[in-house]
Amino acid sequence: MRFRDRPTVVYLVLVRTDALRKLVPPFPVPTVPDFTALALARREDLRTWSLHLLATHVLIGGATRRGKGSVLWSMVRALAGGVSSGLVRLWVIDPKGGMEFAMGRPMFARFACKSFEAMADLLDEAVTVMRERQTRLAGVVRVHTPTVDDPLVVVVIDEMAALTAYLQDSELKKRIANSLGLLLSQGAGVGVLVVAALQDPRKDVLPFRDLFPTRIALGLTEESQVDMVLGDGARNRGALADQMPRWAKGVGYVILDGTPDPMRVRFSYLSDDHIRAMAEEHPAPAHAADILAQVGRETTPEPERASVPRQVARPLLPKSLLDALNPKSDTPEEDA
Template sequence: MASTSYHYETMRTARALLAGAVLLLALCVGLVRPLVQAGVYGALGAAVLIVVTGAVCCLAVQHSLAAGWMFEHNVRRRFRAVCRERRLTTRDDRDNVVYPGLSRLIGNGAVLNARIRPLFGQSLADWERAAPAFALAYAVAAVRFRDNGDGSLTLLAGYQPLEAREFVMNEAEPVEGVDWRERLASVVVGTTEGGQPFALPFLDSHILIAGITGAGKGSVVWSAALALLPAAKAGVVRFWGIDPKRLELAMGRGFFGDRYANTDEQAVQLLERAAAEMLERAEGLAGHARRAEPSVLHPVNVLFIDELGYLSALMPDRKLRERAEKALSAILVLGRAAGFVVIGALQDPRKEVLNFRDLFPTAVAMRLRKPMVDLVLGAGMYEAGAVCDQIPPPKAGGAGVAFVVSEDSGIPVCVRFTWCPDDLIRKTAAELEPLAMRPQIAAN
């Protein structure tokens, strides 16, 4: 396809101009004959009118072509061809072929998205099965479809570049009278391809983050920590930090208070402490509630673990490694109902490195080699559009971009997590440190 940039609103303007030029041409044709019959001056006026009208029509056609008239034609032609071949059409009473609607087209030769109005009786699964055919027709690596929730779908072809956005602290966010369960179940941490806010669940879920070195795993971690700050200040969230690399979480040391570890022995002890507190809370709730409600009495404990693969498989001391795996497995299996959430980041998601990766309901895959994608997101996710190997390298602006799959949806969503400057992390950590040292209120 042509590489012309196209936007449906620009094309709408171009069509209006072209329609106006056609009307002007029709008016000109109606005026030429009377002018010619009026004599020499009339003939001269007719000639001028013809030249001006011709110039206006040429400009209108040129504008339409520049707006991507041929691009739109090619997109629609290929869309209809695939729909016919994949049996996504029907026939009306006169035996004419009826196609699904295609509108709001935006893109160019490398990437495009459009809104589809499926025919009655079609489902998202019907379109997902045709995704490889659409990808081949549009000459892109992958095509995926997103349910808009209003009876329409969004077609996403190719990799959609996302602009980096800095995290903006909302100091005026209210904390009084807040339904913390509702708030923590959906916390905005980035932006989707369509420019919509993207939220992650920090309640009743664990989050696995995988990506090569420099992919931007820290963007996910600090976007989460900063977005949860109002809840932390209210005493409804407590942060834990395990930092074997001693570099990532140390930037915000004050977030964690005495719940921070950066040596092998300390990391294992901290995990065991978290597991013990989790079991103690579960014992206190037994017979009274099926799950902990986020509150100052029962704060949500968010455990950030950098280099998760080191704890689970690469720690030199075998006994420490076994203790770490035992405590971490207990938290992953039992912690959700008790209000303990694990956010773990690693570079290598293979089973021999992390044999309990399936215990993370939410997965974030950043830049990865193709064979690693389905290991993180689930079988078939690369074919469904999670083309993590096509995310640009960190130096080319790909840091912080990821595909996310949650237990609520089996469709990978392309997201850019907010960029969190080091100065903001340090400043916030210094403000939070006195609060992070508060002892938990005993549950009596």
């Protein structure tokens, strides 16, 4: 380095407390969301971290009670202006029976929370939307531009392992896996995106983990899980998600654009009152049913299972042997 190029002033910053210790309040709702810069979190340098959502899929990995809901609701809030204007359609799957997302139901063009058949139908219909757009846009554009007439479809899935690993119905499980594989491999370019959260990022739980270009790691339980979520070498570069303190709910690591080094951020926290107010102020428009959607109900009702009649217990021995062992007693009445 030449002498004249050497710096004359050096700034030394001494960190006395954790900059992410305080809760991050919800960010303002933009009237028109910028899909290339959705404000979701605060960085350690107190600047805002923004998510580039356009033409990508997002995977959120984190142990239970580590703040996955903060990430998902922060994203929903950043998209709320587009939801009410018709620029965005939120199709939400909540396998926990609606415990996480039921409060925001007015914002969702599609919502499935009880029936796994409804969840499979939702994903199948997302594939139908994707196929239609591929046919219409092929040779015209390479990346879909959201408009009110042709909105961005964001499929939000909480606890994804309930669909890919823990579901007992093998046929439904296969259906869901096929639809997810198609959406993750082909849907980003035509504006059908998947945002999924899960606790266990292993391959046998989520076989198509590598199809998520954008990943966020919250508090995890094992060292190996950090690289599973963020990519090989992420932990060695500073993403110590397995050493997250208990207070750090909603704190996680993201990969900044243009650099392999992870950045620690804290996502905004939305209380129940915030969510109710947001859902009331930014409901999905009535015409949200134009893309195989209908606000406020599932595609397929909860299936009615016929009761199985109980079989009468049969004796272990054949009837002929029972008759031989229990002969009818000769009585005077029978002789008469």
